[in-house]
Amino acid sequence: MASKSELRTWALDLPPPSPIESEAIAARVAAWLDTVPSGLVLVYLSMPGEIRAERVAELASAGHEFATTRTPPQGPLTIHPLSAKRERHRFGYEQPVADSPTIDPADLTVVLVPGLTFDEDGNRIGWGKGYYDRLLASTDAVRVGLTLERRISVGIPVEPHDRAMDFLATESRLVSISGRSPSNR
Numbered sequence: 001m002a003s004k005s006e007l008r009t010w011a012l013d014l015p016p017p018s019p020i021e022s023e024a025i026a027a028r029v030a031a032w033l034d035t036v037p038s039g040l041v042l043v044y045l046s047m048p049g050e051i052r053a054e055r056v057a058e059l060a061s062a063g064h065e066f067a068t069t070r071t072p073p074q075g076p077l078t079i080h081p082l083s084a085k086r087e088r089h090r091f092g093y094e095q096p097v098a099d100s101p102t103i104d105p106a107d108l109t110v111v112l113v114p115g116l117t118f119d120e121d122g123n124r125i126g127w128g129k130g131y132y133d134r135l136l137a138s139t140d141a142v143r144v145g146l147t148l149e150r151r152i153s154v155g156i157p158v159e160p161h162d163r164a165m166d167f168l169a170t171e172s173r174l175v176s177i178s179g180r181s182p183s184n185r
Contacts, residue, residue, distance in 0.1 A: 016049035030059035039109025122165035
């Protein structure tokens with residue numbers, strides 16, 4: 001089994017999602033959200049080369065509310081309304097300004113999760129800083145990993161703090177892994 005470091009390197013060498021692939025994933029997730037009870041959905045504001053999760057909020061037609069994350073200089077991710085005023089983070093993505101209202105992670109019903117690679121069991125490898133690992137440990141929300149078919153790997157090593165996804169969404173499918181949904185969380 002490859003190490004997390006080796007898998008991270010492998011994933012970083014793959015082509016990023018094309019605009020067409022990113023749009024297909026966003027449309028698939030938005031259509032799924034339209035079939036589940038309304039709730040508070042966490043989307044991330046994408047970095048260059050990531051799937052545009054924020055597009056899901058634009059495409060979903062059901063009565064969901066949307067939130068997003070802020071990466072503070074120190075400490076865990078904070079959660080804010082998606083409509084909050086934004087600033088540019090030093091890594092090039094937008095995030096809510098520091099003084100925008102915060103949201104308790106316990107209020108989330110669905111979290112859209114970025115990752116460099118996922119496996120068919122819903123395990124993920126991110127950038128290695130642990131921000132999403134800590135966030136996912138603080139909420140019982142349904143976890144949906146957004147990825148490309150070419151970024152699905154075999155056998156990601158799992159550590160005690162890792163949280164597997166309940167669903168994986170790709171450009172060609174949305175698959176339930178755990179059997180959980182926002183209606184039975």
